[in-house]
Amino acid sequence: MTMRRLLASVLAGVLAGGSVAVVLTQTSPATAERRGHAPLVIGHRGASAHRPEHTLLSYEAAIAMGADYIEPDLVSTKDHVLVARHENEISGTTDVAARPEFAGLRTTKTVDGRPVTGWFTEDFTLAELKTLRAKERVPDLRPGNTAFDGLAEIPTFEEVVRLAVAHGVGVYPETKHPTYFDSIGLSLEEPLLDVLGRHRVRKAYIQSFETANLRELSGRTRLPLIQLISAGGAPYDWVAAGGTRTYDDMVTPEGLREVARYADGIGVDTRRVVPVDAAGRTLEPSTLVADAHRARLDVHVWTVRNENSQLPADHRLGDPASPAYPRATGDVMGWLSRLVELGIDGAFCDDPAMGRAVVARHPA
Numbered sequence: 001m002t003m004r005r006l007l008a009s010v011l012a013g014v015l016a017g018g019s020v021a022v023v024l025t026q027t028s029p030a031t032a033e034r035r036g037h038a039p040l041v042i043g044h045r046g047a048s049a050h051r052p053e054h055t056l057l058s059y060e061a062a063i064a065m066g067a068d069y070i071e072p073d074l075v076s077t078k079d080h081v082l083v084a085r086h087e088n089e090i091s092g093t094t095d096v097a098a099r100p101e102f103a104g105l106r107t108t109k110t111v112d113g114r115p116v117t118g119w120f121t122e123d124f125t126l127a128e129l130k131t132l133r134a135k136e137r138v139p140d141l142r143p144g145n146t147a148f149d150g151l152a153e154i155p156t157f158e159e160v161v162r163l164a165v166a167h168g169v170g171v172y173p174e175t176k177h178p179t180y181f182d183s184i185g186l187s188l189e190e191p192l193l194d195v196l197g198r199h200r201v202r203k204a205y206i207q208s209f210e211t212a213n214l215r216e217l218s219g220r221t222r223l224p225l226i227q228l229i230s231a232g233g234a235p236y237d238w239v240a241a242g243g244t245r246t247y248d249d250m251v252t253p254e255g256l257r258e259v260a261r262y263a264d265g266i267g268v269d270t271r272r273v274v275p276v277d278a279a280g281r282t283l284e285p286s287t288l289v290a291d292a293h294r295a296r297l298d299v300h301v302w303t304v305r306n307e308n309s310q311l312p313a314d315h316r317l318g319d320p321a322s323p324a325y326p327r328a329t330g331d332v333m334g335w336l337s338r339l340v341e342l343g344i345d346g347a348f349c350d351d352p353a354m355g356r357a358v359v360a361r362h363p364a
Helices: 003-015 056-064 100-105 143-148 157-167 178-183 189-198 212-218 236-240 253-259 288-294 332-341 352-361
Strands: 040-044 069-071 073-076 082-084 107-111 114-118 206-208 225-229 265-269 298-304 346-349
Touching: 040 056, 040 298, 040 352, 056 069, 056 157, 069 157, 082 157, 082 189, 157 189, 178 212, 178 236, 189 212, 206 212, 212 225, 225 298, 253 288, 265 288, 288 298, 298 332, 332 346, 332 352, 346 352
Parallel strands: 040 069, 040 346, 206 225, 225 265, 265 298, 298 346
Antiparallel strands: 073 082, 107 114
């Protein structure tokens, strides 16, 4: 069976609600030694283009579609169990607002210097969280995913790891708001390493938008670490310490050399690699990929999404006057191909099948 036919078969089965039957994986080294290998396909929050994010449904779909790694964002429960949620505030990703028994837990907190109102994982025990059900976070963009609302529980990190190990794929956890969780006595790093260690996970990356916890982890694990870098702003641990440096300082040659002292790669907004103008059209690529490689850092980009509204303007397709235009699939394969040709080492993809198809067309 050709790669194209295999992918079509797998995707058809997944979209029809089938179980994980076929797994396409890579077993290449997970550091800068990968240079010359095909880029990794990282299932962003699972296969979030097709299933509500951070659910076992989404992770299973990503595995079936050929993801090399599945990515859980990690936050803590009240009883210090790590669970997979995009944020610790869960009103947008669960049915908690419709549960009268939890109405009294709605509150306002300051997270990373900003006020946030809603329901927070750290106020629930795992048993309480398990009574909730997940829902699609962006229903206007992905109305098809709402068919799965109410079907899935919030998975623990351990459940995600078990799934990955069972199917031979890697895990790519992100520690969310580590400074905040440290401040309330629910540090993320210890339970993270505990789960990975007990399951003897060797195929994993650990990522963070902050720096202090990665520096700490660099002395406690041999697993590769990824410094996440936004298109703007600064790591919150720098902000909290009163620093003036920003993510812009990280992507200079000197900044990259500093990152390389504690991390094995960078995970960057695609606009760091291919900037866009005020109209959203792509400009000339930056030198970031080459600069990072000179510092012996891998470059993983985020996030490659299918929808026109999530793509650069010159990779959108269809009639802009159509009400469906923002959520219609654009030239995602052309966009990802462009990034691959610039030498990236991996891509976070909401649709791992698209990622796998592009990588198959660009052999190392």
